[in-house]
Amino acid sequence: MIHFVLLISRQGKVRLTKWYSPYSQKERSKVIRELSGLVISRGPKLCNFVEWRGLKVVYKRYASLYFCICNDQEDNELETLSIIHHYVETLDRYFGSVCELDLIFNFHKAYFILDEVLLAGMLQETSKRTTLRLIAAQEELVEAAKEEASSLSNIIAQATK
């Protein structure tokens, strides 16, 4: 099972955190501090796995961002690596060649997409197309709600004129 997902920039800034196991806020910041030191300091040719507190952290660097997933010891590390790649590809398709800035300004969208890929620390969907279709459908709902709100406020404005 996945315990948490972290996105850290090369400078150690947090870009996304998702916790599937209970960690208090204090523990969370400790974990982030510990892991960013551990992961960022590793050389480029080394393997993508770090053993940490009896768990296993699988990380992969894409441009300036480190994607880290913390797994149970007995989980398949290579598969986790593929999950990271799967998520990155989904982001890439959504944003169109994604970059760190996309994830900073649209961090909530990165979360929404992650929530369609993983749930409860498990893999939820393996088709990028399905994931993006679901995201698009939900964004349509948001747009519809916005329009309705603005038309409502127009009506109110006119009525009170």
Next chain:
Amino acid sequence: MNPFSSGTRLRDMIRAIRACKTAAEERGVVRKECAAIRASINENDQDYRHRNMAKLMFIHMLGYPTHFGQMECLKLIASPGFPEKRIGYLGLMLLLDERQEVLMLVTNSLKQDLNHTNQYIVGLALCALGNICSAEMARDLAPEVERLLQFRDPNIRKKAALCSIRIIKKVPDLAENFINPATSLLREKHHGVLITGVQLCTDLCKTSTEALEHIRKKCTDGLVRSLRDLANSPYSPEYDIAGITDPFLHIRLLKLLRVLGEGDADASDSMNDILAQVATKTESNKVAGNAILYECVQTIMSIEDNGGLRVLAINILGRFLSNRDNNIRYVALNMLMRAVTADAQAVQRHRATILECVKDLDASIRKRALELVYVLVNETNVKPLVKELVDYLEVSDLDFREDLTTKICSIVAKFSPEKIWYIDQMLKVLSEAGNFVKDEVWYALIVVVSNASELHGYTVRALYRAFQTSAEQETLVRVTVWCIGEYGDMLVNNIGMLDIEDPITVTESDAVDVVEIAIKRHASDLTTKAMALVALLKLSSRFPSCSERIGEIIVQFKGNLVLELQQRAIEFNSVISKHQNIRSTLVERMPVLDEATFIGRRAGSLPGAASTATAPSVSLPNGLAKPAAPLVDLLDLSSDDPVAPSSSGGDFLQDLLGVDLSPASQQSGAGQASKSGTDVLLDLLSIGSPVQSNSVDILSSNTSNKAPVSPLDDLSSLSLSSRSASNAGPVIDLLGGISSSPPTENNGPVYPSVTAFESSSLRLTFNFTKQPGNPQTTVIQATFTNLSSNTYTDFVFQAAVPKFLQLHLDPASGNTLPATGNGSITQTLRVTNSQHGKKSLVMRIRIAYKINGKDTLEEGQISNFPRDL
């Protein structure tokens, strides 16, 4: 409208934060935003709630506190619109965790949303539930989730399946409710539903044997068929990764098959063919393919034995091990570790490659490889393997040395074929990485040395040589000092020479030099210095020619700041100067330490020393307790019939360090405490109670003599028990002194009333009471009286206290104060003083009221509280 609440847009805030050049600047921007958000929250602003939450999430990610936004999440979730709910649930998952009680408030909203007509809202609720639900919520909402497993839309079914996994993890009793719906998911064609269904079944099998039996019987064949269809499926662009259709589904299916096949020959049999197919047909040039092979190998090694498949699996691992990709090598090592139990022989074949991996650049690989080597060692290969590891120790990274040292020590201790080899290897380790060696390892070395009487001379000479090059390794120094103290004469006279040795010439003063260096080195810790003092005492008798010099060194420590050293120095000095006649007997060589007892102690379980409290506090004349306490026996010089020295391993360190010169120290009453040598604190604490610590020693010695299985090693248990025993008395006394001294008048109001505040228009008096048994807390009854001729309305009293106080205000009796003292308002305050007895109370107050609708404000500070409140 609040000027803040229009605020900045999310995008602008992020930009502003990113434009900050310093951390202080960033904090400033965040503080301002947080203030605006709080203001907006206080105004219950509907329009910007949504945007505020997004901002808060960003601020949260930067690591700033955002707890004040938690209730906003709940409000957003409770609102009817989809956009609000979506951001609300996201905030809930980010800002809260399952241990926060606020979370319980959301249960009802979740329940409603799980039954919502909009499937996307149902999806949001499932997602939140799956990610953060607590056990109570799981219990409350399980029926909803169970129902949603049969929902018409597959995307809800898959979310419900994963949610069920969380529920089962939180409340395993609910597992059986999910068995039937879960198995029906396995027949689905939709990949998302199938993969989540497979994961749910895997978890069910792990939680409940009933589920395991059921799924094994009903679904094994179906799963094998699904895997076969998947492996043979034609190219499908939607799921294709590197030429393989949905490797994730492959892996999850293989995992479930593993659970089903374990311990069941029939199920294992039915999956043999497909496993062989996957193992041979999968492309292994991409991560996805290797991930499948890796999972497949795991399954093959776990299910019931099938020789052919195992060979296939081990071959795959061999291929992995020689792969150039570090990731693949890492998983190979990981897997070989698990394969050792199934087929140690096959793994042994790769020993050379694995040993190379121990020296890899990559710390993760090194660690895995070292662990694997550790399980591969046996009697036949121990010598070459240890040689390799010890050689590598010299060049290894500093942060890897600790692991490596521990493993080498443990291998050497476990498989050493002969004592001389053991001693040689340990000396190498000590001189390379002595600072990483754990205490019990060098204790064990001393026990072995002491038992190998024919090697005493050899060992002390080898240590002497090692010391010349590696004097910075603390544990090497300790062992050297101990051995020179015991066998110094053998060092000087080349006694017990072995054929393999080169003779060396060491004079008596060379030997004393070593000990002197050790004791004077700044880096030496207390234990080393104390051991060096004991060694000096012993040498003073063995090397008469150096006796004077040794005396001088010891004298220098008579003024040492560390009590333990000072005390030893004084004692030893008086032995040297005043008790020449007994000295030689006193410092005789240690009797052979009992190896069996030491090993028993290390391996044993917890001590039967629970009865310390009832230990007879034997205090024989002269402080010498007879009952077979080895420590005392060794030193009991006045006794006519010494009991045969039966030193037990557990106490040997005491013997080594705490050469407790009872006759000399007993008068002072302080000597009794210095048993453990290293624990200064203990010494300080137990000084006042020599009898108690004495009794503990006797007891633990007894137990160790009778039952060598007593436990935990040596010092820890000993010093702990003696600490508690010796502490008990004085500590209680100290506390008793304090708690009994406050007068017993706690029950009644003995403190005079105080006019805390008085102005021309208002008087405030305080009455004090204390609750019995709680001296820190004071209950203050505040009475307000109106001195003017106007009636006060909207009367509000506020108070503030410094940090060491805690203030609790009860509601006031009213908010209208009639004119000219015709009535009063009372209000109860409870103040807890954390510095009770040290600081007295102070309070700042503010009183606001209206006279004829006009606001009036009075402020003041109260510092005339009675003392000792």
